[in-house]
Amino acid sequence: DVKVTQSSRYLVKRTGEKVFLECVQDMDHENMFWYRQDPGLGLRLIYFSYDVKMKEKGDIPEGYSVSREKKERFSLILESASTNQTSMYLCASSLARRERGDTQYFGPGTRLTVL
Amino acid sequence: QQPVQSPQAVILREGEDAVINCSSSKALYSVHWYRQKHGEAPVFLMILLKGGEQKGHEKISASFNEKKQQSSLYLTASQLSYSGTYFCGTERTYNTDKLIFGTGTRLQVFP
DSSP states (O other): OOOEEESOSEEEEOTTOOEEEEEEESSOOSEEEEEEEETTTEEEEEEEEEETTEEEEOSOOTTEEEEEEETTEEEEEESSOOGGGOEEEEEEEEOSSOOTTOOOEEOOOEEEEEO | OOOEEEOSEEEEETTOOEEEEEEOSSOOSEEEEEEEOTTSOOEEEEEEETTTOEEEETTEEEEEETTTTEEEEEEOSOOGGGOEEEEEEEESSTTOSOOEEOOOEEEEEEO
């Protein structure tokens, strides 16, 4: 089974702090994703990585950066956390060449509160 | 571009049926359905591929009407375990890597 883990389930930070969210997958997937989940807005893509050291902006990249130094690990960085970044953050991974019927696999999420 | 799901929320008694819709303004290649329980990872339910197919898994099934750019998820004789948020992820062409997810539908089933 695919396993995607995220470093923290709950995180509380103060405005202006630098925040690191970590995601690790154990299925040798090329693609990794960071989403933000808010009520009524669904899942919105922040950043996407299709290979080590490769990244692509998603729909809402402002205020975020990412790092992928190893294939299995994808980090989301909030350079200076703000209250409007309080949200649930979900990581996902998938194969680069998905077979028909394959999909993305998600981690359990990190609920971040910025005070 | 984000697909629209309806309804936004559903409240059911055990044994009742529900339909959740996912509509896109763009042509679709596939629709992926997930269920997320509170505090847990979204779990993949099924994928519908271009061709207008219908799929089922026990009492949960789905259809994909590519002409209408719409997919529907059918929950029959709902169980307490069906409670959660359902969302669809859409793909416009084969293997584009990225999915565009819908706004989500919260389903609550009561005894």
